[in-house]
Amino acid sequence: MRQTVPVTDLDARATELKFRTATLADVPLLVALVESAYRGESSRAGWTTEADLLDGQRTDVADVEAAVSGVGSRMIVGERGGEVVACCQLQHRGVHAYFGMFAVRPGAQGGGVGKVVLAEAERVAREELGVPAVQMMVLRQRADLIAWYVRRGYVRTGVTQPFPYGDERFGRPRTEVLEFEVLVKKFAES
Structure with a gap:
């Protein structure tokens, strides 16, 4: 099912996004999208790069298939003009939905695409999954990214999780101080 999300005050191209649920046929494309948004030189074209913090992979086929x-x-896949430009994962975890694997093509970052994708994920969490909150983990060292989420209503919980050092499925750290911080957004009761 494709859906258009109406959002105001954004780059007009961002509001042209069509959303659909990913299929297994999308997996190779989604792996490439996530990698391009966070790792390697291609990620430096956008602002979400982790290239200064981590080398190696951000995800793999098995993680995206799961x-x-x-x-x-x-x-959730966001398309514009039939081309995939963004994605994110929602996982129902009982009292909240976990939000992850969020990626916007580096050349499309900064124009409101991320805001529209996040709004769609929150809509799905509320209306389709029926949960009262969305939770995520963000590298604590990504102050700019955390600030972006805070501006969208997410709260820093102060809860941290250690980075999985030694597990190259999550990348090869370039520093010894990485950890994740848990952020949460509770929806207003209607």
Whole structure:
């Protein structure tokens, strides 16, 4: 099912996004999208790069397949003009939806695409999953990214999780101080 999300005060191209649920056929494209948004030289074209903090991969085929077809999990794909420009994962975890694997093509960052994708994920969490909150983990060292989420209503919980050092499925750290911070957004009761 494709859906257009009306959003005001954004780059007009961002509001042209069409959303659909990813299929297993999308997995290779989604792996490439996530990698391009966070790792390597291509990621430096956008502002979400982690290239100064981590080398190696951000995700792999097995992780994206699990996000696409796992129980309680859904990958949302954002397309513009028939081309995939963004994605994110929502996983139903009982009292909240976990938001992750969020990526916007580096050349499309900064024009409101991320805001529209996040709004769609929140809509799906509220209306389709029926949860009262969205939770995520962000590298604590990404102050700019955390500030972006805070401006969209997410709250820093102060809860941290250690980075999985030694597990190259998550990348090769370039520093020894990485950790994740948990952010949460509770929806207003209607």
